[in-house]
Amino acid sequence: EAGVAQSPRYKIIEKRQSVAFWCNPISGHATLYWYQQILGQGPKLLIQFQNNGVVDDSQLPKDRFSAERLKGVDSTLKIQPAKLEDSAVYLCASSLVVFGGARENEQFFGPGTRLTVL
Amino acid sequence: AQTVTQSQPEMSVQEAETVTxxxxxxxxxxxxxxFWYKQPPSRQMIxxxxxxxxxxxxxxxxxxxVxxxxxxxxxxxxxxxxxxxxAAMYFCAYRSAIKAAGNKLTFGGGTRVLVKP
Structure with missing residues (x-):
């Protein structure tokens, strides 16, 4: 079974530029998550989708971050314009269902995209 | 809101020994x-x-x-x-069983485990 795919693996940009990250979840997984992991910290949820609808985006800085999940499969996370404090690893994860016992909604993570904003 | 705290930034263990x-x-x-997740240098959470x-x-x-x-x-x-x-970073994570809370994981700050040969 193919895992969660993300691209690019690394991205370096200047502040005020725009950047986009792509995520392809495990086939058949209804729920997709984007986490931000700042160096030395644990991941923090930015946004959660169920199919192509948003379940939770309470911690997404909506003035500069946006995300979409077209057709309930792939997802794109965009930052525009980027700030120095956006330097982090952006992790994508997916799970089979939104809610259920621990095993049914285990989250599987991709390799992440490391963003450096100069 | 829930919080998760990992008080040990780094732990070192000899190969074949036990670490907590x-x-x-x-x-x-x-x-x-x-949950406990492992994050090796490849960054993929396991x-x-x-x-x-x-x-x-x-x-x-x-x-x-555990x-x-x-x-x-x-x-x-x-x-x-x-x-x-x-050898990797280890993260402790919490998830609510309340349906309205969705499936969000709340992570601690992590503990780096070093294994000495």
Whole structure:
């Protein structure tokens, strides 16, 4: 079974530029998550989708971050314009269902995209 | 809001020895799930072990076991017979069992495990 795919693996940009990250979840997984992991910290949820609808985006800085999940499969996370404090690893994860016992909604993570904003 | 605290930034262990990582959490909920994730330098988070709060029995997965103390809100991870491949960052995570909370994971700050040959 193919895992969660993300691209690019690394991205370096200047502040005020725009950047986009792509995520392809495990086939058949209804729920997709984007986490931000700042160096030395644990991941923090930015946004959660169920199919192509948003379940939770309470911690997404909506003035500069946006995300979409077209057709309930792939997802794109965009930052525009980027700030120095956006330097982090952006992790994508997916799970089979939104809610259920621990095993049914285990989250599987991709390799992440490391963003450096100069 | 729930919080997860890992008080040990780094732990060192000799190969084949045992190391225990600490995790405490704060919640007012009675039903929830707790997890330990491993993050090697490749950055991919890998689930190590899970614990359902309603279960009194501590979870075990091969060389990994937990000590779940619900009243104390403590959830430690023991790695037995440590191997070089165990070297990584380890994150403790909490997930509510309340449907309205969705499936969000709340992570601690992580503990780096170093394994000495």
């Amino acid at each position: 990582l600490s995790c405490t959490y704060d919640t007012s909920e009675s039903d929830y799930y707790l 689930l190590v072990i899970r614990q359902e709060a309603y279960k009194q029995q501590n979870a075990t997965e091969n060389r990994f076991s 000590n779940f103390q619900k009243a104390a809100k403590s959830f430690s991870l023991k790695i037995s017979d440590s191997q070089l491949g165990d």
